[in-house]
Every structure is written in C-alpha cells, then in structure tokens.
Amino acid sequence: IKIEIELRKAIEQNQFFLHYQPKLDLRTGELVGVEALIRWNHPRWGIVSPECFIGIAEDTDLIIPIGEWVLYAACQQIKTWQNHGFYTAVSVNLSQKQFINSNIVQTIEEVLEKTGLEPHYLEVELTESIKPDLEHTISSLQQLKNLRVSISIDDFGTGYSSLSYLKELPIDTLKIDQSFVRELHNNPNDEAIVKTIISIAHNLNLKVVAEGVETKEQLIFLQQHLCDQAQGYFFSKPMSAKELKDNLLEVQ
Numbered sequence: 001i002k003i004e005i006e007l008r009k010a011i012e013q014n015q016f017f018l019h020y021q022p023k024l025d026l027r028t029g030e031l032v033g034v035e036a037l038i039r040w041n042h043p044r045w046g047i048v049s050p051e052c053f054i055g056i057a058e059d060t061d062l063i064i065p066i067g068e069w070v071l072y073a074a075c076q077q078i079k080t081w082q083n084h085g086f087y088t089a090v091s092v093n094l095s096q097k098q099f100i101n102s103n104i105v106q107t108i109e110e111v112l113e114k115t116g117l118e119p120h121y122l123e124v125e126l127t128e129s130i131k132p133d134l135e136h137t138i139s140s141l142q143q144l145k146n147l148r149v150s151i152s153i154d155d156f157g158t159g160y161s162s163l164s165y166l167k168e169l170p171i172d173t174l175k176i177d178q179s180f181v182r183e184l185h186n187n188p189n190d191e192a193i194v195k196t197i198i199s200i201a202h203n204l205n206l207k208v209v210a211e212g213v214e215t216k217e218q219l220i221f222l223q224q225h226l227c228d229q230a231q232g233y234f235f236s237k238p239m240s241a242k243e244l245k246d247n248l249l250e251v252q
C-alpha cells in the first residue's frame with residue numbers, strides 16, 4: 001500500500017529526523033537524559049507523527065532499517081554533543097520486531113563502535129508489546145546489559161504481562177505510563193497505582209521515571225513519593241537537537 005512505498009522512499013531519501021525530550025532528576029532538577037523520538041518530514045504530507053507510521057513499519061519489517069537509522073542518528077548526536085562538552089544519555093524506543101527479525105545486539109554494537117559512544121550513555125526502551133517469555137528476547141537483553149547498555153520498560157502498567165517483565169528481564173528502569181500521571185490530581189486509583197509502581201521499582205532496586213508530567217501538582221506528588229525522574233510538557237516538549245542545545249545544554 002501507499003504508505004509502505006512512501007516509507008521505503010523515506011529511508012532512501014533520508015526524510016526522517018529526531019526530536020529529543022528531556023528527562024529530569026526530580027531531586028536536583030538536572031537534565032539526566034533525553035528520549036529520541038522519530039519524526040518524518042514527507043515532501044507533500046509535511047511532518048508525520050510516528051503514531052501514523054510505526055505500526056505499518058512494524059508490519060512490513062521496515063522498522064528494522066528505520067530502527068537502525070534511529071539508533072545511529074541518536075548515538076551520533078549524543079557523541080557530537082560530548083565533543084562539545086555536553087554529556088547526556090539517550091533513550092531509544094525499540095519494537096519487538098527488532099529483536100525477532102534482526103540481530104539487534106550486533107546492530108547496537110556496530111552503532112556504538114561507529115559513533116564512538118560509550119554504551120552506558122545509551123538506554124533502550126521496550127514497550128509492553130515485547131513478549132518477555134521469548135527466550136531470544138531475554139538473551140538479547142542480557143547481552144545488551146552485558147555491554148552496559150541500560151534497559152527500560154516503557155508505558156509500564158499498561159501491558160497485561162508487565163509484572164512478569166520484572167521477573168524475566170534484566171531491566172534498570174520503569175517508566176510510569178502517562179495515562180496514570182494524567183489524572184493524578186483527581187483520581188485516587190491513579191494515585192495508588194503511581195505510588196505502587198514507585199515502590200515496586202524501588203523494592204527491586206530499579207529507577208522509576210514518570211512520563212507525561214504536565215502540571216505542578218503532578219510534579220509535587222511525584223517528588224513527595226520519591227519518584228526519581230520525570231519527562232513531560234511541564235518541563236519540555238520533544239524538540240530538535242538545535243533547540244535542545246540552545247535551551248538546555250548551554251545553560252549547564
């Protein structure tokens with residue numbers, strides 16, 4: 001179909017770019033990392049959101065070359081910033097397909113080698129669509145962990161098998177899904193869920209990050225309950241590398 005053909009062209013013609021969303025330490029307010037988020041600048045359609053094409057990319061396996069491009073572009077950007085004296089980590093979203101239909105460990109090793117980025121500056125984010133019972137996925141994650149790449153579970157709490165991830169996968173961080181953060185101030189169930197995820201994380205010696213923080217009230221709640229880090233429009237929208245450097249990195 002049409003979008004598939006356009007996606008193939010997009011890869012060849014280099015129509016993708018990355019935005020970066022800051023992640024802050026909730027005790028110090030410091031920038032601790034950025035999440036890389038893909039954008040597509042289509043010559044006629046304009047900027048296309050990943051929500052409109054990641055699913056198709058996954059179904060057609062185009063996520064494999066696209067995902068490689070994302071890893072390479074993100075690591076290269078972080079290394080470029082390092083060369084200018086700005087040190088921050090980067091998180092990259094991975095799809096299950098990248099584990100099953102490609103050698104993700106080899107890809108990441110090659111990207112780190114080519115860009116010269118040290119592995120501990122890279123974190124991979126896995127969503128609930130990743131099936132933790134897959135022997136191959138577990139072994140790939142273990143190999144990434146051995147390389148010192150960090151592993152985080154994205155959208156935590158929304159996948160039906162979330163708790164089994166904690167048992168099976170060698171993870172470092174839980175990201176509390178935005179849907180629980182959004183209603184924090186007026187839904188006691190969400191308050192309970194967020195508090196519970198924070199304590200699960202800390203009891204397992206994992207870091208916990210809140211996503212989708214948009215208000216001061218949400219921030220205060222998360223700080224009071226000792227959530228480690230946060231991301232969201234309250235701090236910053238995802239932005240271009242140039243905007244990020246101008247706004248945040250220069251002032252450090």
Ligand code: G
Nearest residue numbers: 036037038049050051054070093094095238
């Ligand atoms: O960027 P936005 O903030 O609109 O992202 C929408 C969705 O697309 C999110 O679920 C996000 O995880 C996903 N996404 C963004 N960039 C990538 C990427 O590089 N790879 C994959 N697999 N998903 C991505």
Ligand code: G
Nearest residue numbers: 093154155211212213214231232233234238
């Ligand atoms: O699934 P994942 O967590 O990777 O998705 C990140 C998505 O969330 C991106 O589309 C990003 O633009 C969006 N996002 C980031 N911060 C906020 C926020 O504070 N509010 C809302 N509504 N979306 C956000």
Ligand code: MN
Nearest residue numbers: 035093125154
């Ligand atoms: Mn994410």
Ligand code: NA
Nearest residue numbers: 154155177211
């Ligand atoms: Na998420």
